[in-house]
Amino acid sequence: MLEIIIVAGARPNFVKIAPLIHKLLREENINYTLVHTGQHYDPLMNDVFFEDLSIPQPNYHLGIAGGSQNKQTSEIIIGFEEFLKDSAAKAVVVVGDVNSTMACSIVTKKLHKDLIHIEAGLRSLDRKMPEEINRILTDSITDYFFTTSRDAGYNLQKEGITEDRIFFVGNIMIDSLIQKIQFAQKPDIFRTYSLEDGDYYLLTLHRTDNVDDADVLTDILRAVSASIGNRKCVFPVHPRTEKMLRGTAIYKEIQNIEFIEPLRYLEFLYLQKNAKAVITDSGGIQEETTYMKVPCITYRTTTERPETISVGSNELATDLPTLKNLISKVEQGEWKTSEVPALWDGQAAERIVQKIKEIYSV
Template identity: 80%
Template sequence: MEFLEMDSVIFSEDKGFQYFYRIIQSVMLDIVIVAGARPNFVKIAPLIHKLLREEKINYTLVHTGQHYDPLMNDVFFEDLSIPAPSYHLGISGGSQNKQTSEIITGFEEFLKDSNAKAVIVVGDVTSTMACSIVTKKLHRDLIHIEAGLRSHDRAMPEEINRILTDSITDYFFTTSREAGANLVKEGIADDRIFFVGNIMIDSLVRTLPFIQRPEVYRTYSLEENNYYLLTLHRADNVDNADVLTDILRAVSESIGDRTCIFPVHPRTEKMLRGTSIFHEIKNIEFIEPLRYLEFLFMQKHAKAVITDSGGIQEETTFMNVPCVTYRTTTERPETITTGSNELAQDLPALKAFLNTLEAGEWKTSSIPPLWDGNTAGRIVQKLHAIYSI
């Protein structure tokens, strides 16, 4: 039998392939990326596009199923050109605590049989927190994209998810200097914090050329910069019918004859069914959730957006569309200090901001640092550096 020699290691030809395979594997990084809800899909898309061209990083996409409405998940894989997930945990419905327990159980079954060295989680949804716990209990590296955001309101489920996730994260990728400062205050070492920018903006930059005018634009005879777009989904705003209808009345009273388009989250629709608001308000049009590319079109051409969503604060800032966020706090202060967003903490403030918009006045805004569409590339570069690949 002929023998080959390399670096003083002697092996037979029939074992040569196995040797080289082990060498190749030693310089490869296997990671898992977790997605479970609409914001996750938007944030993972640019990273996956980069990783598809990577030779040294293998990824596996796990979809927890946290959002189970087809308009809230499957359609995003199509609109954002993301390959179908390799694994689907099939979690859907129920309370957040029920979802948490089911995601933990399902993700543990998957991860314990995986060779992945690291798990990447994004944002602040239930899936992010639950999969983070499993990751560390199984002794894998945890990487959090969009780490360090803080609203300083622990009544928000998302704030609890952020705090718990960051408390056990190994490597932190942040959207802003403020987020990094939050982590430092919590005792995180500087060398584990990487200011890479906002990966959601990567998706926005990539998809803006392909946004699609939805049918509702024609149905309601909408004109550019002459309608409002409304989204509400946070528990504080939609879980009490009186609170929800008071918000809708405040919007209706403040926008005059203009039309407000309200794509209704399934959770919100359920709450509205027992009210008379559909018949009472004439200038708010209640529609089904839009596809991502359609929703971006509606944002881009709106006079303003009224929302309680974190991601929409970012998207409107990049597109320089006025935004009024109806919440008591925001974890994205740069959208206010630098961007086009304002925080309405109560109904009088909401009405005041809408009156300002109706008067044709709004502040001058700009785009925060590193919101440039290149965040995914910076993340991949950092992965190379962290894992020496």
């Protein structure tokens, strides 16, 4: 029996581990333990995701919540070490690029366990992004790399990783999307704000560069508001972003942006699928909108998911004038034709499990 540990801590992690857990529940020779670090501790950011994604509750919860990134990372390291030091598991599986990913990776290798990184090799080449540091550090000590694209594999090879440890399996986040899109739920806000399918924008912001300075954040909101005219924009506000907005007058100033609490996964899928366009700084949303072929404007200077631009529906807005210009293209019906990248087919989890069975001869 192969014993493995799966680590999740933040909202995007849950979406990525769900298809893997569904597959492992049917495997007789692999037993998993799910550890939730608690990095996202707001109920709307994690608890309801287990219900929406139809996965069991975590076996172990570290209970780490809040604090600065470094404080959070250090507490996750201490908590995960206490759990892992007595574990008989052969390998630890981490996903994505959040603080939990990097922190638990360090503990894993310090305790001489195998480290498997799902969504390895993504690079924005912007080391000011905390996520980029997490990616680089995690991949520098990973044993087996599962990638979403061939570009990610090339990035790893350039960093000296041998090809025999890199496995192009596709995008496991899209597995969840394909499994759950038919169950997407129309949120009550459609009635509250008189929204119509295809006639509103969806906005998400949580990156440090965009939300940690109130002036920068409100300038983005003003630019969006001015560009969409009479249309509505729905803005599910990340808890950290909400704290920054409290001291501003932006709620009263802007009338066509509706500020709402974070939504359940199935409700958020509905919002994405039926939006006229999505404006975001998220990594995962670039992928989901690409699969759904919904125009996506990413307000960042770089992206670690270049296939969403070269193949998909995504474009980068590197500054406010570009953001306004791209919204204008949406309004004028001039958005590009989108395709779905290779192996974004709902079978990534199946390929991952098969490869793990090959690696460990189970």
